[in-house]
Amino acid sequence: MMFKTIIVHVSPASGMPATFGTAASLAISHGAHLVGTAVSGVAEMNYLLAAGAPVAIMPTFDLDALRKDAxxxxxxxxxxxxxxxxxxxxxxxxxxxxxxxxxxxxRYCDLVVAGNQDVAQYGLLAPTRLPGHLVTQCVRPVLLVPPKHHAKDNFSKIMIAWNGSAGASRALAFAMPLLLRAAQLTIVLCNPADERIDMGAEPGADLATYLARHHRNVNVVNLDTVQQTSTALCEMAERRHFDLVVAGAYGHSRLHDWVVGSTTGGLIEKCPVPLLMTQ
Structure with a gap:
C-alpha cells in the first residue's frame, strides 16, 4: 500500500523548503507522481473587476506579474x-x-501536502486560512508541514491522536501507507474518561487490537491533563520525538472557512512535527 499521486502546494511562504522536502521524500520512497501546484489568483481578480467592485476596495495588482511570480x-x-x-x-x-x-x-490524488503556516492565500471574496480550510474540506488527507521540519525518508515513530471520532478513524485509514512503514505506533488519548472515548472499560484497546493486525509494535498512552488537548498533544509529540501526528479534524459547519475546532486549530498552529489530518 503506497501513495501514488501527491499534490504539493508551491508558494512563496518561508516554510516552502520544508514542505517541498517532505513531499519529495514521500514521492521518492513511495514511487509517487508529485504534482507541484501554484496559483496566481487572477480569476478572482477578474471576477471582481467584472462584477464592478469599487476601486477603493481593490488592491493594485499587475495580473501578468501575478502569473509570472507563480x-x-x-x-x-x-x-x-x-x-x-x-x-x-x-x-x-x-x-x-x-x-x-x-x-x-x-479529488484526484492520494495526499495533499502544504505548510502549516501557509497563510499567503487569503482570497478577496472569501478570506480563508489555508491549512484549516484544507483539513476540513479536502476529500483526501492533508499533510501539514512545520517550517523548520527536516525531511526524512519515512516517519518511523507515529503518534495517533485518538478521540473515537469518525474523522480520526478516516485519518487512520488514509494514513495506512505511512503506518505500515513505521517502526512504532503510539495511540494517545487525552482525558479519555471525560471525552467518553471508545466503548468498554479500556479506552484505546479496540483500536490497538485493530492496528496490531496491521502492525506489530502498537502501544497506548492515556494522557490525563488540565492543559488544552492540542497543547498536551503537541508537547508530547515534541517530548517523545515523534516523526508524525495523525489526527481527525473538526470544523464548524458554515463557519468552517474561518473557524475550526479548538483542538484542530491548536494542532495546526502548534504541532512541532508533520501533521496528517482529515475530517
Whole structure:
C-alpha cells in the first residue's frame, strides 16, 4: 500500500523548503507522481473587476506579474525535483486561489501536502486560512508541514491522536501507507474518561487490537491533563520525538472557512512535527 499521486502546494511562504522536502521524500520512497501546484489568483481578480467592485476596495495588482511570480515558483520547484531525484513530477499553474485549486485537485490524488503556516492565500471574496480550510474540506488527507521540519525518508515513530471520532478513524485509514512503514505506533488519548472515548472499560484497546493486525509494535498512552488537548498533544509529540501526528479534524459547519475546532486549530498552529489530518 503506497501513495501514488501527491499534490504539493508551491508558494512563496518561508516554510516552502520544508514542505517541498517532505513531499519529495514521500514521492521518492513511495514511487509517487508529485504534482507541484501554484496559483496566481487572477480569476478572482477578474471576477471582481467584472462584477464592478469599487476601486477603493481593490488592491493594485499587475495580473501578468501575478502569473509570472507563480511560474517562477514552479520553475524553482522543477529544478528542485530534478536535483532531489523525484522519479515523476509535473507543474500546474492555476488562476484561482490556493484553496480552490487544492480542493479541486484533491479529488484526484492520494495526499495533499502544504505548510502549516501557509497563510499567503487569503482570497478577496472569501478570506480563508489555508491549512484549516484544507483539513476540513479536502476529500483526501492533508499533510501539514512545520517550517523548520527536516525531511526524512519515512516517519518511523507515529503518534495517533485518538478521540473515537469518525474523522480520526478516516485519518487512520488514509494514513495506512505511512503506518505500515513505521517502526512504532503510539495511540494517545487525552482525558479519555471525560471525552467518553471508545466503548468498554479500556479506552484505546479496540483500536490497538485493530492496528496490531496491521502492525506489530502498537502501544497506548492515556494522557490525563488540565492543559488544552492540542497543547498536551503537541508537547508530547515534541517530548517523545515523534516523526508524525495523525489526527481527525473538526470544523464548524458554515463557519468552517474561518473557524475550526479548538483542538484542530491548536494542532495546526502548534504541532512541532508533520501533521496528517482529515475530517
Amino acid at each position: 511560474q517562477q515558483q514552479l520553475d524553482t520547484f522543477a529544478h528542485q525535483c530534478e536535483a532531489a531525484g523525484v522519479p515523476s513530477w509535473e507543474t500546474r499553474l492555476l488562476e484561482t486561489t490556493a484553496a480552490d485549486a487544492l480542493l479541486l485537485q484533491s
